[in-house]
Amino acid sequence: MAMAAMLLVGGCVSSLTGTEPEMPLMPEPVRAEQKADPREVAIAEQEHPKILAAYGGTYNDPAAELAIARAVGRIVAASDEPGRSYRVTILNSPTVNAFALPGGYVYVTRGLLALAVDTSEVAAVIAHEMAHVTARHAFARQERAAAAAVASRVVQDVVQDPAVQRLALASSQLSLARFSQIQELQADEIGIRTLAKAGYDPLAAARFLRTMSAFAVYKTAVPNEPNDVDFLSSHPSTPERLQQAIATAQATGARDGERDREAYLERLDGLMYGDDPEEGFVRGRQFLHAKLGLGFEVPAGYMLENTAKAVLATSPSGTALRFDGADVPRGSDLVQYLQSGWINGLQDGSIRTLSLNGLPAAVASAVTRGYSYRIGVVRFGDATFRFLFATRSPGPAFEAEFESTLRSFRPLTADEQLGLKPLRLQIVTARRGDTAAMFARRMGFMDRPEQLFRVLNGLAPGEEPVAGQRVKLVSES
Structure with missing residues (x-):
């Protein structure tokens, strides 16, 4: 239910605690309020705290709130349901994302606000998310998913041939994925029409789609392949969305729509960019955490990403890295932790202990399901942290990259901690x-x-x- 309700924009466009500002936004003049479906309200109230926890809480910035507040009011007034009330929350996350819950809960990240260049682009995103709400896409997807689950069970119970089972299940998955893609295109179309009706530049949606694509290329350091389409994705490929966005904008006949670049950028001055201090910082190839007082560096070519639960990295050769905390009681033996059963395919003879910049550590290797793993755990004060490297192509380079990353783990100096802003x-x-x-x-x-x-x-x-x-x-x- 929650997954159906959260219509993520990751092309629906892709952490910290704080006191959430109340931002109930209504059009002006106020119209007769439309009563929300109790089922929608129940979903929203249940999922809202989970979203705040997953995205680092709210981002409290009056200027950022002003950057979108007026746009929201205009979009609501121009929408298919102008009497509906919305609750808009800015999430304290550097990721570029926006999504909506049934019941009128709309979320945008500060990362998305930083990427947009004018009010019309933010308005385009919000109009898209409101379209998901007014079109009841969450419930439509839930019903479709439930039907697909029933069909899958029937196939598994009745059909004996495994090959036929796999084909039927794949067909069901493709159908559901395409259904979600259609919802995204529909939300684009409704949102762009609303954007034009509100007096904003209807081409803003297409501009922001291009910007998101360019930002994705920057983040991955790998150009998008025009024919690289994930057919099980819940979102249509950017070329398809971009083509429709331009056609829909042109069909509105709107000319000289407002962009509001100068005022928007003025309000963005001083907006936090990238990681929040509570979650540590990515600086080039380094991860530095002032509060924990630790840091490490990945090899050249690796792309680091800091998330609420772990630090992730990937290399051009396909090696993946995860760094996170390990649940090891104070004083417990690190070798026993490696042997405690949480590692599939563990090679017992590979376990050894070592010292990393004066810190006790242990390493091991594992092989399972076609992947080779290198695992390192290091005790840092009362806490224990772990590195997990995975690849399908093990070799000297993989071993060297693991060793260099592990040995770069170190305590930060007091000056380094104070200097991290x-x-x-x-x-x-x-x-x-x-x-x-x-x-x-x-x-x-x-x-x-x-x-x-x-x-x-x-x-x-x-x-x-x-x-x-x-x-x-x-x-x-």
Whole structure:
């Protein structure tokens, strides 16, 4: 039920605790309020705390709230159900995501706000999410999923041939996935029409889809393949969505819709960018956690991602890394922990102990289901942390990358801990002769700064900022 209710935008577009601001937003003038379905309210109230926990709580920033509040009111007034009330929450997450729950709960991350360049793009995302609510997509998907589950059970009970079973189940999964894709395209269409009716630029949706695609390329450091389509994805491929978004925008006949770039960027000045201090920081190839007082570095080519539950990384060769805390009682033996049964395919002869920068540690190897694993656990004060490396292509390079990462684990100095501050967006005005490369040099502490600068400011390759134009920088100050 919860999974059906959370219509994620990950192309539905993809952590900390705090006191949640009440942001009930209604159109003006206030219309007769439409009563919400009690089932929808029940789902929303049940899932809301879970979402806050999963996305680091709320992000409390009056300027950021103002950046979207007026847009929400206009979108609601122009929507198919102008009497419906909504509760909009800004989540304290650097991921680019937005989603909605039945009952009018709409969520946007601060990462999404940082990526947008004007109010019309944020309005496009919100209009899309409100379309999911008004179209009752959550319940439609739930009913479809329930029917698919029944069909799967019937196939498994009646059909004896395993090959026929697999084919029938795959067909059911594809059907359900395509149903979700259709919902996304429908929400795009409704949202863009609403956007135009509200007086915003209807092409904003298409612009933001392009920006999201460019940001995904930046994050993975791998260009998107135009024909690389996951047919079991619940979202349509970006080319399909982009084509429809442009056609729908043109069909509205709206011209000169509002973008509101200057006011939007002004309110974004000082917005936290990237990781929150409570979750640690990714700085290039390093992960540094001031509160825990630890850090480590991954090999060249690895892409680090900090999540609420673990630090993840991948290499161009397909090696995956996970770093997280281990539930090891204080004073327990690390070798016994490795042998306690949580590792499938453990090779007992591979276990050995070592010292990492004066810290007790133990390592082991495992092989299961076509993957080779290297596991390292290290005791740090009263806590224990673990590294897990996995690959389908083991060899000397894999071993060397594991060893170098493990041996880079270290305590941070007091000065390092004090010097770790969150990154923030800085809004500046481009002058005559300023180029993307010049601005990128001010972001030299970031990975591939010019590529990131272009993505954040919606600049195509070779395009340069225009004199007088406001642009976003990522700042350490």
